[in-house]
Amino acid sequence: METAANKLFVVSYDLYVTEDGERDLVEKATKEQPFQFITGLGTTLDAFESQLKGLVAGDKFEFTIASDEAYGEYNDEHVIELPKNIFEVDGRFDAERIFAGNVVPLMDADGNRMNATVVEVSNSNVKVDMNHPLAGEDLTFVGEIMESRAATNEEIQGMINMMSGEGGCGCGCDSCGDGCDCDDKEGHEGSCGSGCGCH
Known part of the structure; x- marks a missing residue:
């Protein structure tokens, strides 16, 4: 894997969706707890990566x-x-x-892991929403590049190990760059740039 093809980005950003013509802040990666990802590994949205591709440290962005x-x-x-019985423990x-509004990890018949939001708990069933929380939304990112450089082989391997479940989540915030769905980290859970921008 060529490091030239894989860049490490560290970014801070505010993520907005538009509701009724007003911007609504839904996620924040601060300078103290930035979103970090390596391009070309599929941990963030392709469109997010392509928007940042040519930017360097100090550049501001809005897209x-x-x-x-x-x-x-x-x-x-x-x-x-x-x-309801599939949510029993002992x-x-x-x-x-398992309560309305909580996000829970599920696995499909093929062993793929995903998160679902509990919509309602009844006497016999649990209604869950498997849509991504930002499905149907246009995402506006406003932020700044804190670091942009070629990723080292060790950093690339570390990210691959994290994605395969080995070791902890070193990402900033599953933020929408979308990668990792762990809590933490920033006190957020992983989500969008999903990545965890993380992801």
């Missing part, structure tokens, strides 16, 4: 990624009901983690 290049349109078919329903 909008349309929903079809971000997390796609909201799909009503991704809201499903699951039997024979008891896990009410501490």
Whole structure:
């Protein structure tokens, strides 16, 4: 893997969506807890990477990624009901983690992991929304490049190890760059640039 093809970016940003003509701040990667990612590894949105590609430390940016290049349109078919008993731990329903509004990790029949938001808990079922929380939204990023350089082989390997589940999440914030879905970290959970911009 050529390091020339893989750049390390460290960025701070505010992420906005537009609701009723007003910008709504949904995520923040601060200079104290920035979003860090390596290009070419699939940990962030392609459109996010391409917007930052030619920028260097000190450059400021503002751009909008349309929903079809971000997390796609909201799909009503991704809201499903699951039997309550699959959320049992030692024979008891896990009410501490399974409640409306909470994000829970799930696995599909093929072993793919994903996050779902609990919509409603009834007597026999749990309704979950498998859409990404930012599905259907155009994403506006306003921020600054803190660092931009060729990634070292060690950094690339470390990111690959993290993505494969070895070791901890070194990312800044699953932020929308979207990579890692761990909590933490910034006190946020991983999400958009998903990456964790992280991701």
